[in-house]
Amino acid sequence: NAGVTQTPKFQVLKTGQSMTLQCAQDMNHEYMSWYRQDPGMGLRLIHYSVGAGITDQGEVPNGYNVSRSTTEDFPLRLLSAAPSQTSVYFCASRNMGGRDGSSYEQYFGPGTRLTVT
C-alpha cells in the first residue's frame, strides 16, 4: 500500500492564482481530512469528509473548497490564493470507528509546502 499520497510536494503561487492540492489514499478509508500547519498554531482542520459525496467544514475553511467524488481522492482547491494561505498542508485518512467504541488513528501524507507571494 502507498498509504496517503499528496502532490505536489512544493508549490509557489502568486496572489490571486488558483490551484488544487491532490490527496489520495489506497486503504479504503471512509474518513479523510485536510489540515494546515503553521508555526505555533499546530494543525488546524480545514475540511473533512466522512465518505464519498459528504464533506464538512473544519476550523479554518474560508478560502478553500473540497469535494469527494470517490473514496480514494480528496482534493483541496484554493480558488484565489492569498499570502495568508502560505503554509504546510497535510492530508490524512482513517477508518471510522464503530459505535462499539473502537477508534482508529489518522494516517498522514507527507505534506505540501505552499508559498503564496
Place this chain on the structure above:
Amino acid sequence: AQSVTQLGSHVSVSEGALVLLRCNYSSSVPPYLFWYVQYPNQGLQLLLKYTSAATLVKGINGFEAEFKKSETSFHLTKPSAHMSDAAEYFCAVSETSYDKVIFGPGTSLSVIP
C-alpha cells in the same frame, strides 16, 4: 465543540530525565484522545490513543499517557528522555470514533545532552 490546549510551547529536558508534556481537552462527551509526534521535516506518527478501555495508555518508544476525567487531562510522559525524542508533540481530540479530529498547538521537546 471540542478543543485542546497544550501548556508549554517549548519544553527542554536533560537526557535521562523525566519527560512530561501537558494536554488538557474540552469535550461535551467522553472523548477519544491521541498523541502524535512529528520529527523535523517529516509527517505525523501516532504515539498512542485513548479509547476508554483503560485510563493508562502505553504507546511506542516508551511513552505513556494517563486519562484523568476529573482534570480533563491526558498528559504524556516518558521516564527517561533520549536524544532521539527531540521532536514536536501534538495532542488531539475527537468527540466520537467517526468524527473530526482537532489538534492542539503542539509542544516542541528539546533534549539536552
